[in-house]
Amino acid sequence: MGQTLRDWYRYLEQQMHVSLSAGPPDSPEAPAESRGGAAPQPEGRASPSRAWNRANGRRHEGAPPPGPPGQAPSQLPPERRRGGRRPLTETREEIIRRLLDPELTLHEAAAILNLSKATVRRYTDQGKLACTRTPGGQRRFRLSVLLEFLDRQATQRGE
Numbered sequence: 001m002g003q004t005l006r007d008w009y010r011y012l013e014q015q016m017h018v019s020l021s022a023g024p025p026d027s028p029e030a031p032a033e034s035r036g037g038a039a040p041q042p043e044g045r046a047s048p049s050r051a052w053n054r055a056n057g058r059r060h061e062g063a064p065p066p067g068p069p070g071q072a073p074s075q076l077p078p079e080r081r082r083g084g085r086r087p088l089t090e091t092r093e094e095i096i097r098r099l100l101d102p103e104l105t106l107h108e109a110a111a112i113l114n115l116s117k118a119t120v121r122r123y124t125d126q127g128k129l130a131c132t133r134t135p136g137g138q139r140r141f142r143l144s145v146l147l148e149f150l151d152r153q154a155t156q157r158g159e
Helices: 002-020 092-100 106-113 117-126 143-157
Strands: 139-142
Touching: 106 117, 106 139, 106 143, 117 139, 139 143
Parallel strands: none
Antiparallel strands: none
């Protein structure tokens, strides 16, 4: 792993020098590392590719931008750009419903109803308790359905 990390740092350093060079990579005034040769690194200086601060996960100023090697962030397709918030995929009403009436698993429903999971399965098979199924066939229960079921059970017992 150490060798691949060193190779990655070396590659980043070369890319940074290529982007800072004055001419195209094949021009005589371009630095040697942009033409494929290795540039000697002065002693005592940190490599520019080590601009990543591991302590807080941030880049120092002048560090190469993150992304695929050899491609500037402005050249990335929009779906590959990072940062910012994701666009909303739910309406306001859907968010409120999801938060106020969440979909619960079989295990959670059994805990709320104070029944075993086998009993909850049996009640759903008998039609006493409504549930929806995931594409994988797992049962999901709405909190409102469970609360209605508890109310029906309490009225049948005469409480």
